[in-house]
Amino acid sequence: MATPGTDRGQWGSRIGFILAAAGSAVGLGNIWRFPYITGQSGGAAFVVIYLICVALICVPYLFAELVLGRHTQKNPVGAIRALRPGSPWVWVGGLCVITGVFILSYYAVIAGWTFGYIFKNLLFAHLDFGHFIASPWIVMPLFALFLGLTMLVVFGGVEEGIERWSKVLMPLLILLMVVLIVRAVTLPGAEKGLAFYLKPDFSKVTGEVIVAALGQAFFSLSLGMGAMITYGSYLSRRENVVVAGSYVALFDTLIALMAGFMIFPAVFAAGHDPASGPALVFIVLPEIFQALPLGNLIGALFFLLLSIAALTSTVSLLEVVVAYFVDERRWSRKKSVWTVGALTFVIGLPSALSQGTVAGLSNMDWLFGPDGLLGQHDFLSIMDAIWGNLALALGALLISIFVGWVWGVERAAEELRLGSRVSPGLVRLWQFFVRYICPVVIFIILMNVFRGYLG
Numbered sequence: 001m002a003t004p005g006t007d008r009g010q011w012g013s014r015i016g017f018i019l020a021a022a023g024s025a026v027g028l029g030n031i032w033r034f035p036y037i038t039g040q041s042g043g044a045a046f047v048v049i050y051l052i053c054v055a056l057i058c059v060p061y062l063f064a065e066l067v068l069g070r071h072t073q074k075n076p077v078g079a080i081r082a083l084r085p086g087s088p089w090v091w092v093g094g095l096c097v098i099t100g101v102f103i104l105s106y107y108a109v110i111a112g113w114t115f116g117y118i119f120k121n122l123l124f125a126h127l128d129f130g131h132f133i134a135s136p137w138i139v140m141p142l143f144a145l146f147l148g149l150t151m152l153v154v155f156g157g158v159e160e161g162i163e164r165w166s167k168v169l170m171p172l173l174i175l176l177m178v179v180l181i182v183r184a185v186t187l188p189g190a191e192k193g194l195a196f197y198l199k200p201d202f203s204k205v206t207g208e209v210i211v212a213a214l215g216q217a218f219f220s221l222s223l224g225m226g227a228m229i230t231y232g233s234y235l236s237r238r239e240n241v242v243v244a245g246s247y248v249a250l251f252d253t254l255i256a257l258m259a260g261f262m263i264f265p266a267v268f269a270a271g272h273d274p275a276s277g278p279a280l281v282f283i284v285l286p287e288i289f290q291a292l293p294l295g296n297l298i299g300a301l302f303f304l305l306l307s308i309a310a311l312t313s314t315v316s317l318l319e320v321v322v323a324y325f326v327d328e329r330r331w332s333r334k335k336s337v338w339t340v341g342a343l344t345f346v347i348g349l350p351s352a353l354s355q356g357t358v359a360g361l362s363n364m365d366w367l368f369g370p371d372g373l374l375g376q377h378d379f380l381s382i383m384d385a386i387w388g389n390l391a392l393a394l395g396a397l398l399i400s401i402f403v404g405w406v407w408g409v410e411r412a413a414e415e416l417r418l419g420s421r422v423s424p425g426l427v428r429l430w431q432f433f434v435r436y437i438c439p440v441v442i443f444i445i446l447m448n449v450f451r452g453y454l455g
């Protein structure tokens with residue numbers, strides 16, 4: 001990983017890369033976003049479509065980002081510029097960088113809530129969640145603090161601290177999730193939650209549900225905005241991209257599925273609305289903790305681990321943007337981190353204030369009409385729908401066209417084969433997916449949504 005002074009580094013080992021890439025992938029996307037979007041999208045049928053998107057679109061596309069990064073050893077803008085200098089394709093890299101800033105701007109707000117929840121029972125025990133996220137003097141400092149932590153890590157280099165911690169903390173998070181799942185599924189009334197999560201009702205599937213599933217798959221795997229191009233660029237040619245990437249995808253998907261088993265039984269047992277939006281997990285989890293011995297302690301530990309998982313994701317978001325300024329604009333790492341951090345804070349403020357603090361941000365129907373934008377009504381969720389969903393799908397569409405048609409699948413496959421033993425048949429299958437399946441399917445899904453908006 002890049003450190004100050006040595007602006008370009010390399011992962012120490014394959015496990016170092018897997019941990020960092022899995023650290024980027026596993027985060028609030030799995031534990032906060034997956035249950036909230038699943039809840040809004042009708043449950044099991046959404047999960048089935050999500051899994052199809054992961055297997056058929058995201059996994060092949062993940063390798064495309066990784067080989068693009070490893071081949072060029074550059075950030076998204078630099079990678080495209082290196083292969084097609086002076087062409088408008090460079091703007092696709094620009095879209096990646098902008099998407100990174102915008103996702104970070106609201107992601108760090110949620111991460112701030114998570115961080116605050118470690119101490120909530122000590123410091124703000126009297127506040128319920130609704131008041132907690134509506135209190136500007138709680139959420140703004142937490143947001144700033146989390147962003148500051150992210151800046152600190154990106155400034156100092158990843159492999160030293162975070163990577164080493166992840167080795168211990170990720171397994172601990174999983175262990176704790178298992179405990180919570182056992183508690184959740186044994187609550188009275190849990191069956192209804194399991195049915196919601198596991199028995200698909202395909203009559204609920206609409207164009208919006210499909211685009212939500214696709215967007216969630218990209219979001220969860222950190223795809224469509226160049227994070228995996230950037231992380232791939234620190235990967236050595238000797239590493240087996242195929243194996244490493246597959247581990248990351250498998251791990252990330254398992255954790256998302258586990259989060260569903262943890263949340264939905266508890267949602268239905270307590271009679272909550274699964275479609276409550278971004279607040280869902282924060283309302284439901286504390287109730288599971290309440291039902292456990294030493295619940296406060298377990299709760300604090302869980303939110304600590306979740307904060308660290310979120311930190312390894314915000315680090316990757318910021319790293320993409322910083323790598324751009326360091327590589328392409330020749331800024332120092334320090335100047336890049338400070339500038340991008342400050343800008344992100346400003347952009348994120350409306351999100352931080354959109355959960356009950358400022359009425360016009362908490363419900364934006366005055367702008368988007370009673371159906372909201374992609375079914376979302378508050379500023380934060382709307383940002384999430386635009387950047388965490390549509391922008392990622394658009395980015396992935398353009399990057400798969402770039403790899404499949406402009407750079408060319410032959411050259412991409414050469415890079416894929418370095419360090420990996422993949423059979424020729426599998427390589428051809430992958431080329432077919434990158435060239436045809438990924439762009440065409442993403443295009444159709446996006447068009448379907450836009451057609452809905454155009455009436």
Ligand code: PHE
Pocket residue numbers: 024025026027028029030103218219220221222223225227313314316317
């Ligand atoms: N994948 C991360 C998560 O699930 C979020 C993320 C998205 C990180 C895009 C980087 C890029 O929490």
